[in-house]
Amino acid sequence: MSRQKLNIGLFGFGVVGQGLYDVLEKSPALDSRVSKICVKRRINRSLPDDMFCYDPDEILEDESINTIVEVIDNAEDACFIVKKALQKGKNVVSANKKMLAEHLSEMVALAKEKNVSLLYEASACGSIPVIRNLEEYYDNDLLLSVTGILNGSSNYILSKIFDNHESYSVALKEAQELGFAESNPSFDVDGFDSLYKLIILTLHSFGVIVSPGEVLNYGISNITEFDINYAREKGYKIKLVAQVERLRDKKIALFVLPRFVTRDKYIYSVEDEFNGVVIKGVAYDKQFMFGKGAGGHPTGSAVLSDITALGHHYRYEYKKASYFGGFKYFKEAAIELYLRYSNPQVLRNFEFKSVSEEYHGPKYHYKIGFIRLDKLIAIKDKLRDLDIFLAATGKALNY
Incomplete structure (x- = not known):
């Protein structure tokens, strides 16, 4: 042609x-x-x-x-x-x-x-060609999950917190001065940018279109020194992570949450304004894609790549939506979370299926346990106004 x-x-x-x-x-x-x-x-x-x-x-x-x-x-x-x-x-x-x-x-x-x-392509991860790869290379029924740091602004802030021991407010101000974060940073730090990218990647991963309002997104704007010190004491970093995961019976779950990340994980070393995406499959285990996720040149390179592809009559085929019998979005899976709070009354908003760890201190307390995603989605617009911080522990979903 x-x-x-x-x-x-x-x-x-x-x-x-x-x-x-x-x-x-x-x-x-x-x-x-x-x-x-x-x-x-x-x-x-x-x-x-x-x-x-x-x-x-x-x-x-x-x-x-x-x-x-x-x-x-x-x-x-x-x-x-x-x-x-x-x-x-x-x-x-x-x-x-x-x-x-x-x-x-x-x-x-x-x-x-x-x-x-x-x-x-430029809408998802800047210079990382993740959509094209999901379309063309991972176009089979063996994909298990796509997990990643999809927002460079929040990752820059968290890098400064954990690598340079800066406070959240100082790191945010620095990100704004460098142009990585807007004067109103909510789009990035509260997980909306990552959410929209995850919606797009989910279509090309499993052929399912999910409404953004039906997916849990919670960011890092409520993080405190208590949460940071807890992570450090355990040997973790906190990263804002987006994930879509295949469950049994053609079901998928997706969410955007801060996560405790251990040193053995690929995304542990993704720093500053960079993005990192881990694609996991049955036959190829894990593959990692890394690059700048925002900015004029990375975004421009992805736009240019699409223009070049158009010149060769390229278009997305959405094969996974057509060939695999249809995956279904499943909101009832339970995820293990760290919940830090000050006022015990706040616990009325959360229905734990099980609790594995609790701590009560003079100012802050926390619980770690499983909560169903649909229960959190129902109150997701309220979560940022509560004096809490949520982080996924990284344990497998319970369903």
């Missing part, structure tokens, strides 16, 4: 957009060019004014443009652009994990209906 020429309409001209434009201009072998760039407002740029437009329809209605690349932050705007582009029969490359996670069913169906390609 011959390579197709891509006439690109680019949405967004920040760090990623500008970097992508430069690479495409310097790589004529890609047989792709940016014809028009849509931005929200006029600012000083090195390119001529006629390269830019301010109305999305100027690109979306242009029949000569066959490919849309969007690298904008706003999920609602991205949804409008991607949906209309697909409806117009244009190929799309997107990096917006929130938009994709919340509209996967609709966007995948629309791409199939219009017989076009929707690629989004």
Whole structure:
């Protein structure tokens, strides 16, 4: 099959957009060019004014443009652009994990209906080609789990806490000053970014689309020195970990939680703004992928990879959704958690199936035991407002 020429309409001209434009201009072998760039407002740029437009329809209605690349932050705007582009029969490359996670069913169906390609490698783990590998290399029925550090901002903060003995507040401020975390860091530190990425990876791991609101995500914003010292005394690091795991009877469970990680685990040594993904299977045991998960250049490299793949008519086949008889999302599995609290009244919110360890101190107390995921999902919006900290122990799910 011959390579197709891509006439690109680019949405967004920040760090990623500008970097992508430069690479495409310097790589004529890609047989792709940016014809028009849509931005929200006029600012000083090195390119001529006629390269830019301010109305999305100027690109979306242009029949000569066959490919849309969007690298904008706003999920609602991205949804409008991607949906209309697909409806117009244009190929799309997107990096917006929130938009994709919340509209996967609709966007995948629309791409199939219009017989076009929707690629989004950059939405999951930056420079790590995890989606393509799950699609092409791990496209069999032997996959057991995908576990990883999917958010560079929270991992940077935790690295400074455990490696440099910084407090959470100091590490967060440093991450914000370096541009790794926003002024409102909740999207990263409360596990939403990791959640949206996990939703996308779950589709390519097991062929199941799960609503983000139906999955437990809890982050690191409530961590205290007590929790940090507990982990250190046990020889652990705390990492914010996302996981999708295959259970028996074609069931899967998924969640995003801080986790106590021992030195023998691959993700123990994933530091700073890096991401790490462990793929576990029946025949190949564990395989580890590591790289920068965010930033202009890593994200841009993933976008460029998708554009190159489009030139060769590549598209996701979603084979696991079609061939394996259908996995089901199972929320009733129990996970072993460390629960640190101050006021014993807070325990009314938690229904432990069993308790293996308890501690009562002058200020803080903790319990370690199994709690069903569905019970936690039911109160997940409340968890961040409680004076508690939750962390998975890493023990196998009970179901």
